[in-house]
Amino acid sequence: RKEVEQDPGPFNVPEGATVAFNCTYSNSASQSFFWYRQDCRKEPKLLMSVYSSGNEDGRFTAQLNRASQYISLLIRDSKLSDSATYLCVVRENTPLVFGKGTRLSVIA
Amino acid sequence: DARVTQTPRHKVTEMGQEVTMRCQPILGHNTVFWYRQTMMQGLELLAYFRNRAPLDDSGMPKDRFSAEMPDATLATLKIQPSEPRDSAVYFCASGQDSYGYTFGSGTRLTVV
Numbered sequence: 001r002k003e004v005e006q007d008p009g010p011f012n013v014p015e016g017a018t019v020a021f022n023c024t025y026s027n028s029a030s031q032s033f034f035w036y037r038q039d040c041r042k043e044p045k046l047l048m049s050v051y052s053s054g055n056e057d058g059r060f061t062a063q064l065n066r067a068s069q070y071i072s073l074l075i076r077d078s079k080l081s082d083s084a085t086y087l088c089v090v091r092e093n094t095p096l097v098f099g100k101g102t103r104l105s106v107i108a
Numbered sequence: 109d110a111r112v113t114q115t116p117r118h119k120v121t122e123m124g125q126e127v128t129m130r131c132q133p134i135l136g137h138n139t140v141f142w143y144r145q146t147m148m149q150g151l152e153l154l155a156y157f158r159n160r161a162p163l164d165d166s167g168m169p170k171d172r173f174s175a176e177m178p179d180a181t182l183a184t185l186k187i188q189p190s191e192p193r194d195s196a197v198y199f200c201a202s203g204q205d206s207y208g209y210t211f212g213s214g215t216r217l218t219v220v
Binding site: 034036042043044045046049087089094095096097098099100101 | 150153156164213
């Protein structure tokens with residue numbers, strides 16, 4: 001079983017739409033959680049950390065459910081520039097463990 | 109902005125040749141990682157160092173891959189001999205303790 005699982009997509013949504021990505025992780029001892037964004041042929045970049053209390057950064061909201069080992073990312077009012085692959089990331093001790101990513105295309 | 113610098117950006121080589129990839133981590137970061145990304149497997153951890161000491165290289169094929177950190181400003185990943193299945197993007201990332209890490213732009217390796 002893959003340690004971090006995500007729906008690969010693609011999610012094709014119109015501008016202005018709200019889209020949600022989900023992720024599950026297998027190691028209950030995981031310590032920290034993140035969402036990274038990766039543009040085509042670029043490196044992954046940290047989008048936001050994910051906290052148990054939930055956190056928001058502008059149009060982006062991340063949630064963590066430790067009991068269900070489930071992480072989510074909600075993007076409101078999608079922009080064309082949000083088109084990218086979103087990677088769910090879990091820290092087990094030091095190394096980051098990456099999901100394979102969910103591809104989002106925002107269409108005009 | 110501080111950056112992780114990787115060289116070369118692109119490398120095309122023939123099967124059997126030695127490949128060396130280099131990484132300059134962000135000054136002050138104490139942890140350095142090597143990841144490999146392919147379409148099929150996504151991002152896989154190959155090796156990582158903390159304070160220049162290798163902590164885990166279980167993700168690397170030991171017979172052909174080696175990772176070193178000769179000083180705090182340089183990490184290297186070497187493949188000898190290279191094989192077509194090594195074709196991938198190799199990322200270096202650095203970080204400090206418990207926050208997220210910063211990735212370099214990657215080395216896109218093609219072995220023909």
